Amino acid sequence: MITESSADSVIEARNLWFKYPRGDWVLRGVDLEVKRGEHVLVVGETGSGKTTLLRALTGLGVLVYGGEVKGSIRILGRDLSEYTTSELSRIVGVVGQNPYAYFSDLHVGEDLYNYALRIHGDSTRAVRAVRKVVEAFSLHSLLDRYFFELSGGEAKRVVVAKALISDPPVLLVDEPLMWLDEQGVGEVMSVLEVLRRLGKSVFVFEHRIAPILDYFDRVLVIRAGVLREVTGSARRLLVKRRSLLNEERSERVLDSEREVVLGASDLYYYYGSKLVLRGVNVTVRSGDKVLIYGANGSGKTTLLKLLAGYLKPTRGRVERRGDAVYIPQNIILFYTEESLRREVEEICRSRRRGPRCIEEGLKSVKNAGIDPDASPFSLSHGQMVKLAVLLAILSGATTLLLDEPFSGLTYADRLRLVKELIGLDRAVVLASSWLEPATVSGWTTVLKLEDHTLTRVDSINYAYSLEELAEFYTKLVGSASA
Numbered sequence: 001m002i003t004e005s006s007a008d009s010v011i012e013a014r015n016l017w018f019k020y021p022r023g024d025w026v027l028r029g030v031d032l033e034v035k036r037g038e039h040v041l042v043v044g045e046t047g048s049g050k051t052t053l054l055r056a057l058t059g060l061g062v063l064v065y066g067g068e069v070k071g072s073i074r075i076l077g078r079d080l081s082e083y084t085t086s087e088l089s090r091i092v093g094v095v096g097q098n099p100y101a102y103f104s105d106l107h108v109g110e111d112l113y114n115y116a117l118r119i120h121g122d123s124t125r126a127v128r129a130v131r132k133v134v135e136a137f138s139l140h141s142l143l144d145r146y147f148f149e150l151s152g153g154e155a156k157r158v159v160v161a162k163a164l165i166s167d168p169p170v171l172l173v174d175e176p177l178m179w180l181d182e183q184g185v186g187e188v189m190s191v192l193e194v195l196r197r198l199g200k201s202v203f204v205f206e207h208r209i210a211p212i213l214d215y216f217d218r219v220l221v222i223r224a225g226v227l228r229e230v231t232g233s234a235r236r237l238l239v240k241r242r243s244l245l246n247e248e249r250s251e252r253v254l255d256s257e258r259e260v261v262l263g264a265s266d267l268y269y270y271y272g273s274k275l276v277l278r279g280v281n282v283t284v285r286s287g288d289k290v291l292i293y294g295a296n297g298s299g300k301t302t303l304l305k306l307l308a309g310y311l312k313p314t315r316g317r318v319e320r321r322g323d324a325v326y327i328p329q330n331i332i333l334f335y336t337e338e339s340l341r342r343e344v345e346e347i348c349r350s351r352r353r354g355p356r357c358i359e360e361g362l363k364s365v366k367n368a369g370i371d372p373d374a375s376p377f378s379l380s381h382g383q384m385v386k387l388a389v390l391l392a393i394l395s396g397a398t399t400l401l402l403d404e405p406f407s408g409l410t411y412a413d414r415l416r417l418v419k420e421l422i423g424l425d426r427a428v429v430l431a432s433s434w435l436e437p438a439t440v441s442g443w444t445t446v447l448k449l450e451d452h453t454l455t456r457v458d459s460i461n462y463a464y465s466l467e468e469l470a471e472f473y474t475k476l477v478g479s480a481s482a
Contacts, residue, residue: 010036010075010076010201011032011057011075012032012072013031013032014072015029015070015071015072016072016073017069018052018056018067018068019068020061021067021068026049026052027226028225030226031226032227035201036199036201037199038217039192039196039202039215039218040216041213041220042222043206043222044221044223046207046382046408046413047382049225050205051096051097051174051380051381053205053227054172054174056073057073057092057203058092075091075092091168091169091170093166094172095163096174097175099159100155106146106147107144107145107146108146109144111147112134112143113127113130119166129165133165134161136161136191151179151300153296154297156176157187160191170200171203173204174205175205175206175381175408177206180296181433185211207408207411209473210464217231218231219231221476228480260284261286261321261324261398261399262307262319263319264282265316265318266279266280267315268314269299269302269314276299276302277306277313277452280453282447282454287426289422291437291445292430292448292454293431293435293438293448294431294450295433295450296433299452300432301328301431304401304429304431323395324398324399324401325399325401327400327405328403329403329404329407331381331385331407334388338375341365341373344358344362345358347361347395348395361394368383368390382408382410384408385405385407386409386413388405389420393424398426399426399428400424400426400428402428405417405430406434410470410473411466411472412470412474414437415440418440436462438460439467440465
């Protein structure tokens, strides 16, 4: 609880309440103080209010979303209302969940430079600022790319770097590890260390906290609309499981006579002159559960789009039997209707599933605690992912193709999703940039995409199984109970 203002505070919130139009209060008396140079991590269940807190602290909750706010927010000692939007953008760098929304130019290098030019107003200073973030985030190989060619992890690295071009004293980041592979996580950690040396204050909202826990001064849980500190609990709970494990994989033995529902033969794909996939062969039979693991930029998204029929191979052949539904990494692209009710109706009607399908779909949406008449674009990223999977299952598709479906989900949610997918009576192909899903038993096969080709993974090394991480997260959030 904050009792008096602190001269070295960069962010202060006192008895902060916030709600969206026609909605109930999401934040219910948040007290928060972030000191100069402090790094603070905020965790919480999907839909608990993490993104809402970010919007409230930056004024976007009122200006963009038309929300109502009570209480006070001070940034660098001044009330939030005293800042113009331009002033605030220079002192508080913000990176949201969807990195693709932060590009103004198609070309990555031009986007960074033009933004730096707008911020600094001088080409020499702009070039210097861009060079600095490019070095910090190792972006050299991405500068000549178009932003829509970037994988989710690559895009995230670029926009975090972009936020630092104005050299803000405060950085608010919503899920910086979303879509990142192990190398990308390591790069973010290196940048956090640099930011600490520079005295930057960093306020991070994240679900995937195990690899970054030790980099933060404090850990807070948002629950029931309020913040509670759980730093000590977080360190005690996680250290008990810190042991490197090595597990030999035993694949499920399934009937090889089952029907092949999806297959790729000698698949090649080029983006222009750049080779992405070389001689890839995949066979997916009815009921198979296939996990494809690979680093950011390895070609996982390209492979799934080829399997789904959204791209045509440069060479080779893809064969599909039955209906395949593709859930993209950028989950916003999955939705097309103005309400969840319309999404359910459209997916049922387009696949001639009948009125019972609609009835079951609407019931599932309500059971998830979401208003069927709400817009899918008003949901948190994690909620959008959960509902996309629900709708894909509802469609009755023979094969589900999921590209990094874990963003926006807690470890417990991720575990539930993996078990649900493995338990389905249809084929599932899931692409992931992290290996923890492979620790859950039930996969037919685990493949690794590397150097343009697919190879089978027979053994895995991991610090924590997904079950252990889910248990840790559940206990951590529970420790924040009043």
